[in-house]
Amino acid sequence: MRLIALIKRVLTQMRRSPRTIGLMFIAPLFILSLMYVLLANNNTVNSYVGTYNLNHQIAENLETKHLKLSSTNSDRHIQKQMKDHNWIAFIDMSDRKNVEVTYQNSDLGKTQLVKNGLKASIMKLKSKDLVSNLKVSGQALKAQKQAILTQQKALKELAAHLPAPARAKMSKPTNKPKVTGKIVTPTDYKITSHYIYAGANATFFDQALPALVTFFVFFFVFLISGISLLSERTSGTLSRLLATPIRRSEIIFGYIIGYGIFAIIQTLLIVCFTVFVLNVHIVGNFWLVFLTNVLVAFVALTMGIFASTFAQNEFQMMQFIPLLVIPQVFFSGIIPLAGMAQWLQWIAHIMPMYYAGNTMINVITKGYLLSDVWLNLVILAAFGILFTLLNILGMRRFRQV
Amino acid sequence: MTNNLVSVQNIAKSYDGKHPILKDINLELLAGQIVGLLGPSGAGKTTLVKCIMGMQSVDHGKIEVFDTPMPNRQVLGKIGYMAQSDALYDELTARENLIFFGNLLSVAKADLNKMIEHAAQVVNLTNDLDKPVSDYSGGMKRRLSVAIALLQSPHLLILDEPTVGIDPELRQQIWQELKQLKSENKSIIITTHVMEDAEQCDYLMLIRDGYAISQGTPSELKEKFGVDSIEEVFLSAGRDK
Ligand SMILES: Nc1ncnc2c1ncn2[C@@H]1O[C@H](COP(=O)(O)OP(=O)(O)O)[C@@H](O)[C@H]1O
Ligand SMILES: [Mg+2]
Numbered sequence: 001m002r003l004i005a006l007i008k009r010v011l012t013q014m015r016r017s018p019r020t021i022g023l024m025f026i027a028p029l030f031i032l033s034l035m036y037v038l039l040a041n042n043n044t045v046n047s048y049v050g051t052y053n054l055n056h057q058i059a060e061n062l063e064t065k066h067l068k069l070s071s072t073n074s075d076r077h078i079q080k081q082m083k084d085h086n087w088i089a090f091i092d093m094s095d096r097k098n099v100e101v102t103y104q105n106s107d108l109g110k111t112q113l114v115k116n117g118l119k120a121s122i123m124k125l126k127s128k129d130l131v132s133n134l135k136v137s138g139q140a141l142k143a144q145k146q147a148i149l150t151q152q153k154a155l156k157e158l159a160a161h162l163p164a165p166a167r168a169k170m171s172k173p174t175n176k177p178k179v180t181g182k183i184v185t186p187t188d189y190k191i192t193s194h195y196i197y198a199g200a201n202a203t204f205f206d207q208a209l210p211a212l213v214t215f216f217v218f219f220f221v222f223l224i225s226g227i228s229l230l231s232e233r234t235s236g237t238l239s240r241l242l243a244t245p246i247r248r249s250e251i252i253f254g255y256i257i258g259y260g261i262f263a264i265i266q267t268l269l270i271v272c273f274t275v276f277v278l279n280v281h282i283v284g285n286f287w288l289v290f291l292t293n294v295l296v297a298f299v300a301l302t303m304g305i306f307a308s309t310f311a312q313n314e315f316q317m318m319q320f321i322p323l324l325v326i327p328q329v330f331f332s333g334i335i336p337l338a339g340m341a342q343w344l345q346w347i348a349h350i351m352p353m354y355y356a357g358n359t360m361i362n363v364i365t366k367g368y369l370l371s372d373v374w375l376n377l378v379i380l381a382a383f384g385i386l387f388t389l390l391n392i393l394g395m396r397r398f399r400q401v
Numbered sequence: 402m403t404n405n406l407v408s409v410q411n412i413a414k415s416y417d418g419k420h421p422i423l424k425d426i427n428l429e430l431l432a433g434q435i436v437g438l439l440g441p442s443g444a445g446k447t448t449l450v451k452c453i454m455g456m457q458s459v460d461h462g463k464i465e466v467f468d469t470p471m472p473n474r475q476v477l478g479k480i481g482y483m484a485q486s487d488a489l490y491d492e493l494t495a496r497e498n499l500i501f502f503g504n505l506l507s508v509a510k511a512d513l514n515k516m517i518e519h520a521a522q523v524v525n526l527t528n529d530l531d532k533p534v535s536d537y538s539g540g541m542k543r544r545l546s547v548a549i550a551l552l553q554s555p556h557l558l559i560l561d562e563p564t565v566g567i568d569p570e571l572r573q574q575i576w577q578e579l580k581q582l583k584s585e586n587k588s589i590i591i592t593t594h595v596m597e598d599a600e601q602c603d604y605l606m607l608i609r610d611g612y613a614i615s616q617g618t619p620s621e622l623k624e625k626f627g628v629d630s631i632e633e634v635f636l637s638a639g640r641d642k
Contacts (some may be wrong), residue, residue, distance in 0.1 A: 005504030009490065009497075016492040016533075240488030243454055244505040245478040399456050400472040 003250050003257075010228075010258025024224055024266050028216040029273050035212065036278045047110050050078075050087040053094050057128075058189075061121030067113060078102050089114045102194040115193070122189050210364040211332040211357035213274050217293045218300045218353060219325055221263045226304030226317050229255060234313060239398060248395035252388060256301055263297035283367035289360065292373075295380040296356045302387030303352070309394045332357025352383045405465075406430045406557050406588045407453060412462030414445075414452055414611075422448050423611045426462075430588050432556075435579060437602030438592040439635065444608040446592040447485050450561050453590070454482065466557070478506055481555035485562050485592075487542040491535040495526060495545050498534060502549045520548040523578045525571065539566045547575060551582075558582065558589040564598055576601055599631040607638055614638045
């Protein structure tokens, strides 16, 4: 009854404050769209790639509306040639089997464009070889089948003229039919990549987006839950609430459920927007992505409430953002953990965003299943439960019982 | 068992363990009595009220409300409380605020509407009940806070500066209601720094810097210091300390 009254009140308050609704529902979508436009959609300008001795089939597959190839008769002074012609990459196939690519790499999106294009064209070529091989073996199979049939027929005829014991002794045909046609070994092109700027790991948009989506869920829920409980305290209503027989835990649960309802709607909105409007392909399960973010929202909600107990006003609450929130984004998988110093790796493990970001990256880009990421989810839930307990304990400051 | 609704014995309180805010306070509240805690701002009135409600711990001494040692969560449901600052939800209407606090006090749904109507009538807010509190003036907010305290018609009312920012006419009206409640054998603790309020109380405790500098009925106090008004009592008592 008291809990329901509290939840109802939180929901009514939220419904009546359009700014908060806007901050929760519109702002994340706005920022995501902006990032999408800025980071992903820069491939509409024509880009040029220099080639030397490139296999003409690969070249055919690689060339698109926005990606033009121009061949050159020298594989020397590559860097200078690239600079002179403003090529974003140089593909060198002087050795027929090895594809040596040099990327300008100042624009990760373009590097990705060439890289993916090249991979796809080579795959296409390979599969073409395979298909022709399949045809050849198909013919061979047909020939073999024909031979067996002929043989069986002959044997049957023969058997009819033999006495029974001899018939039983007859074994299966043993002679192999001759295979006609030639099997081509598909060329295994080896791609070697060189980067003029930065390194091979910089697949920014691919890696950043899943982690950033979950970061936004965290950020906005943290902010709103923290500020709401703070204003409940500074306006004196929290103290007034505690002058009724309400349980301290009821206040915390009321908040978690009330704001949790909004957080879940927000999460669903952000995830759907990412998938259906921004067309980000999720390799793994949509609901697993959703579940991960619901847990993130739970952690953010309880962390926000916790942080608010250490703030005296809204401005002090904002001061927690560079302290508690922004650092988390760096550990959410945007920057590979492997390259970090040992102590930083240790810090990462106490950050909820580390578990959330990695789960998102693994589910979205690698198709990890629940059975692969469950431990991360359990850890996220544990963070949420820990902060819930701390919040209930923290309420003691305002009333003894 | 005593027939005291509230019994405060020898309490001492300090927020930081160093600077005492309340020292050696004793107070008894009988049924059908209005007790006034009178003192300047910063004297410790709100702190004393919060200790009685069990929202603040005391360092020393004993507090009982309805013969139950405080702090006790269930007892809070039997106290009508009005905080010094208006603790209202601006986004909600006055009625929604009343319903919310009614629900927290577990008032039965069937009775709630009647109680809201009655409480609103006492503080003259019947026609403004469905306005959002954000549209209320300061005085209207005070009155709504009083209405919330009166809501479940509790046997014990604790009102922290209920008459601040309220016009004289309404102050009179609120006092009328308090007297009415008193005649129903209900008890009231009221804090104030206004002398007019003090004159209306049955029993006064004068507080300064955490000390109860004097206590007794208004006439006892006036007699004791040989003066005509509580204001003069306060000044004389203060000089003694
Ligand atoms: N939560 C608190 N923490 C520390 N000091 C407090 C707190 N609340 C009140 N005080 C101090 O206690 C003293 C008495 O305050 P209060 O009880 O509010 O006085 P009154 O209600 O009589 O104006 C003041 O000096 C005030 O600064
Ligand atoms: Mg006060």
